[in-house]
Amino acid sequence: MSVRRLAEDQFQPAAFAFNAENAVWAEKTIQKYPDGRQQSAIIPLMMRAQEQEGWVTKAAIETIADMLDMAYIRALEVATFYTQFQLNPVGTRAHVQVCGTTPCMLRGAEGLIKICKSRINDHAFERNVDGTLSWEEVECQGACVNAPMVVIGKDTYEDLTPTRLEEIIDAFAAGKGHEIQTGPQIDRVFSAPEGGLTSLLSDEAKAKSSASKTAKATAEVVAPPPSEIASEKADAAKKPSLDDKDRPAGIERPAQPDDLQLISGVGPKIEGTLHELGIFTFAQIAGWHEAERHWVDGYLNFKGRIERDEWVKQAEALAKGGEAEYIKVFGKKPR
Ligand code: FES
Numbered sequence: 001m002s003v004r005r006l007a008e009d010q011f012q013p014a015a016f017a018f019n020a021e022n023a024v025w026a027e028k029t030i031q032k033y034p035d036g037r038q039q040s041a042i043i044p045l046m047m048r049a050q051e052q053e054g055w056v057t058k059a060a061i062e063t064i065a066d067m068l069d070m071a072y073i074r075a076l077e078v079a080t081f082y083t084q085f086q087l088n089p090v091g092t093r094a095h096v097q098v099c100g101t102t103p104c105m106l107r108g109a110e111g112l113i114k115i116c117k118s119r120i121n122d123h124a125f126e127r128n129v130d131g132t133l134s135w136e137e138v139e140c141q142g143a144c145v146n147a148p149m150v151v152i153g154k155d156t157y158e159d160l161t162p163t164r165l166e167e168i169i170d171a172f173a174a175g176k177g178h179e180i181q182t183g184p185q186i187d188r189v190f191s192a193p194e195g196g197l198t199s200l201l202s203d204e205a206k207a208k209s210s211a212s213k214t215a216k217a218t219a220e221v222v223a224p225p226p227s228e229i230a231s232e233k234a235d236a237a238k239k240p241s242l243d244d245k246d247r248p249a250g251i252e253r254p255a256q257p258d259d260l261q262l263i264s265g266v267g268p269k270i271e272g273t274l275h276e277l278g279i280f281t282f283a284q285i286a287g288w289h290e291a292e293r294h295w296v297d298g299y300l301n302f303k304g305r306i307e308r309d310e311w312v313k314q315a316e317a318l319a320k321g322g323e324a325e326y327i328k329v330f331g332k333k334p335r
Contacts, residue, residue, distance in 0.1 A: 004080040006058050007088040016059035022048055026067065039068045042078050046085060055086040083138065091127050091134035094172035096120065096165075097151040100137040103144040108308070111162040112148055113137060119169050132173060145191045146184050155182040161304040187270070187301060194305075195267025239299055246295040248288050250278015258282045262318055262326070262334040265309040270300060285315035 006012070018026050026048065030041045042064060049060040056079050065075035079085050086095065098104075098112050116135035120128045124136040143149045146158030150165065157168055157180070164185050171180050188194045240247070257280035260271045277299070279285065288296065288311075297306045306312075317329040326334045 004083070004087055006061075006076075006080075007055075011089055012058050013053075014059065016049065016053070016057055016063045018049070019052060022052055030067070039070050039074075042068055042070070042075060043082070046075075046079060050085060054092060055089050088125060089127070089131075090125070091120070091132050093132040093175060094134075094152050094169070094177060096133070096135040096169065097138040097141070098135060099139070099141045099143075099147070099149055099151075101140040101144075103140075104148040107147040108161070109137075109148040112150060112160060112165050115162045115165050115169070119166060128173075133169065143191075146188070152177065157182060157185060159184045159186040159188060161185075161308070164303050186303060186305060193267050194265060194270070196269035198267055239301070240295050244295055246291040247299075248277070248279065248284065248292040248296065251280060251284065252278075254280055258318070260285075262323070263309075263311055263314045264335060265305055265311065273300065282315040282319035285311055286319045288312060 017023075026041075026045055029044050029048075030038050033040045045064045045067070046056055046060070049064060050056050053060060061075045061079050062072050065072050068075075079087065096116055098109060098116060100109050100113070116124075120133045120135050125134060127134045138151070141149060141151050141156065143156050143158050148160050149156055149158040150160065150168075151157075152168075152172065157165070160168075168177075168180050171177050183190065186194060253275070257275070260266050260274055260279070260282075261268065263282075263285070266274070274280075277296075293306050293312065296302075297304065300306075313329070314326065314334070317326040318334065321328070323334060
């Protein structure tokens with residue numbers, strides 16, 4: 001539980017006023033509430049003040065209290081209770097809120113915090129040298145399915161690796177945060193499974209279950225917004241070349257390929273792509289050396305996922321003794 005106090009006087013501006021556009025919005029918002037209940041507008045008004053000023057100042061709290069005919073202490077109670085209100089100046093370009101609750105912690109939040117410490121400031125809530133960036137650890141933000149994640153402004157950035165977070169921080173530091181795709185940072189649509197849908201497929205898609213069909217089904221269910229399409233095109237342009245020396249050797253399709261979907265992180269779409277690359281067996285994946293893993297990771301736009309999900313270790317177990325060996329090694333059934 002953090003102690004939440006107003007910023008020191010030296011940081012507090014003398015006065016606060018909503019700008020013209022926000023003043024009109026505030027009046028309309030207050031009118032949404034029944035007579036005598038206008039005080040219920042305090043949270044949206046404070047959030048709007050924070051968006052305008054970057055943080056919630058004492059002057060803003062008092063001005064909003066006056067607008068809602070509230071005692072200052074009541075407005076102060078609201079501002080200090082809810083942690084989404086920043087009571088001190090934060091980074092002018094980004095305040096990075098790193099989720100440190102159990103699912104995110106288990107999936108690598110500590111690595112994200114290390115990046116914040118090294119790229120922004122050793123201490124939470126303290127800004128970087130030029131005042132553009134700051135960070136803090138927060139509790140669950142409700143995106144655990146795509147852990148680990150951070151919130152910047154009103155947007156979430158999910159399925160993060162330390163490297164990806166560093167890239168995002170660099171973009172915000174350069175004033176290009178708006179160019180970063182929000183939401184999942186891997187091959188996933190919203191909170192759907194990695195690599196494409198695995199359920200709720202049409203009968204036809206189920207029967208064929210080929211990678212291309214699954215990709216089509218995914219697109220039919222959830223059409224990606226234009227920004228995702230642009231980002232996908234950019235990712236495609238960055239794909240390593242098929243002629244690269246580090247591309248793992250492929251083989252002819254055997255009569256009975258291994259079920260690569262037993263490897264956690266491989267869905268129907270990814271399996272289809274691996275087949276296109278001539279990868280059909282656990283033994284092939286188990287034998288990938290580091291450069292080959294890096295090549296496949298880049299080709300799939302996985303951003304470190306192959307290492308994180310231990311594909312090679314999973315494939316070694318499955319190649320050695322199937323599900324029984326996998327259970328022995330990982331203490332659970334595959335997938
Ligand atoms: S635990 Fe991090 S979003 Fe829920």
